[in-house]
Amino acid sequence: MTTDAEELELKERLSLIESMIAEGRRTTESWGSIFIVWGTAFYVAFAWFALAHSSWAWPVTMIATYALTRIINARRRGGQQRTAMQRAIGSIWKAMGISMLIIFPAIGFSGKMVDPSILTAIVATMLGLSNAASSLALKWKLQFGCALVWWAAAAIACFGSVTQSMIAFLIANFFCQILFGAYGIICEIRQSKKADSYA
Amino acid sequence: MTASNEELELKDRLRLIETMIAEGRRTTSSYGWIFVLWGVAYYVAIYLEVVLHFYLAWPVTMTSAALLTAIPYMGKRCSHPPTTTGRSLGALWSGTGISMFVVLFSLGYSGKMDLRVFVAVICGMLGSVNASSSMILKWKQQFACALVWWATTIYACFGNGHYLMPVYLAALFLCQIVFGIYCMIREVRARKQEANHA
Numbered sequence: 173m174t175t176d177a178e179e180l181e182l183k184e185r186l187s188l189i190e191s192m193i194a195e196g197r198r199t200t201e202s203w204g205s206i207f208i209v210w211g212t213a214f215y216v217a218f219a220w221f222a223l224a225h226s227s228w229a230w231p232v233t234m235i236a237t238y239a240l241t242r243i244i245n246a247r248r249r250g251g252q253q254r255t256a257m258q259r260a261i262g263s264i265w266k267a268m269g270i271s272m273l274i275i276f277p278a279i280g281f282s283g284k285m286v287d288p289s290i291l292t293a294i295v296a297t298m299l300g301l302s303n304a305a306s307s308l309a310l311k312w313k314l315q316f317g318c319a320l321v322w323w324a325a326a327a328i329a330c331f332g333s334v335t336q337s338m339i340a341f342l343i344a345n346f347f348c349q350i351l352f353g354a355y356g357i358i359c360e361i362r363q364s365k366k367a368d369s370y371a
Numbered sequence: 372m373t374a375s376n377e378e379l380e381l382k383d384r385l386r387l388i389e390t391m392i393a394e395g396r397r398t399t400s401s402y403g404w405i406f407v408l409w410g411v412a413y414y415v416a417i418y419l420e421v422v423l424h425f426y427l428a429w430p431v432t433m434t435s436a437a438l439l440t441a442i443p444y445m446g447k448r449c450s451h452p453p454t455t456t457g458r459s460l461g462a463l464w465s466g467t468g469i470s471m472f473v474v475l476f477s478l479g480y481s482g483k484m485d486l487r488v489f490v491a492v493i494c495g496m497l498g499s500v501n502a503s504s505s506m507i508l509k510w511k512q513q514f515a516c517a518l519v520w521w522a523t524t525i526y527a528c529f530g531n532g533h534y535l536m537p538v539y540l541a542a543l544f545l546c547q548i549v550f551g552i553y554c555m556i557r558e559v560r561a562r563k564q565e566a567n568h569a
Contacts, residue, residue, distance in 0.1 A: 188387075188455075189454070189455050189458065192455050193455075255388075255455070256387070256388045256391050256392075256454075256455040256456055256459075257455045257458075257459065259388070259507065260455065260456060260459030260460075260463075260507045261459070263503050263506035263507045264459075264463060264503045264507075266503075266506060267499050267500070267502035267503035267506060267517070268499055268503070270499075270502060271495055271496075271498055271499035271502065271521070274495075274498070274521050274524065274525065275491065275495040275521075275524055278491075278524065278525045278528040278529065279491065279528050281528075282528035282529045284487060284528060284529075287483060289483070290478070290483055290488055293474060293477065293478065293483075294474070294491075294492055294495065297470050297473060297474040297492075297496070298470070298495075298496065298499065300466075300469075300470050300473070301466045301467055301469075301470035301496065301499070301500075302466070303466075304462075304465070304466030304469060304470065305459075305462045305463040305465070305466035305467070305503070306462070307462075308461070308462030308465055308466060309458055309459045309462035309463075319466070323469070323470065323473045326473055326474055326477060327473060327477045329477075330474070330477035330478050330480075330481040330483055331477060331480075331481045
């Protein structure tokens, strides 16, 4: 292959990646409702556990939210084509979901790790990991900001008291799930309005 | 756009994704030595801590491993065109590296870390990242590694504390050293095939 042809291929590939990144961002924005659903689920589980001291609070809320997420995703997808970037971002979140479904019931039911702040640190770190991976792949500073907030919450959970770790987690949840999800929904509405006006 | 055009575009797109997945696998195979390096680094850190009681065992070993990983790539420009899959995998492992550093450093210095917590956290995260990567690359062997890590996490939660270290070391051996060597063998084979074709 000549140098010109190689350069052309590289340029084509880069522009394709750029368009896939833009598509990936739009897809993540369209998941705004799912971010909000999970953010609300965390609050519900916390409130249920705090008020009723039920050991079923977390498993029931998480499984119900997982089922709700599957329903929302199945309705939305409707046979649409997916790009490599969308597949990759989907895989990151799917694997994180499976890990959480394996790790947290195991930690909770074994009763061998009694410090709740450790659990908070692990949840916050894993959410930080997924947000960081997604933001680095999508070149999205705002989402990387969410990753930083989750990591900060994880560090506070390690060094602070149980109450401090809970407060840090609830604040991070508000910013990174509820607010970020609402931002995604707003972006999606704007995009669909733009698309309508072009049509 | 006509139906046949749409079908053609869909086929092109699928072919492109398949090519990217294959390239991503080749890239991951070429990083086989990094899997082996980190596997050995964990063994060295455990040896320094448990046998020699060196209190800086983990920071020193992990920093050295990170430097050894980064040095070959410093100042080098990637010689081949990037792919979306390669970008996603890079982002995934970078995110994991930072997350592990944050949580292990914080747990270690806050005094909340014990062997059970350490194994549960590290294996849970390695399970998650290997599962993500295997789903992106459609790579069953790597998904098997994820299953081994997750099983170790469950053992850390429920299992007998006496056997936890041997179980963790066995998982490390299978998923870092053996998988890394497997990747290196794949890379050597691919290179040989390329040389034959040339």
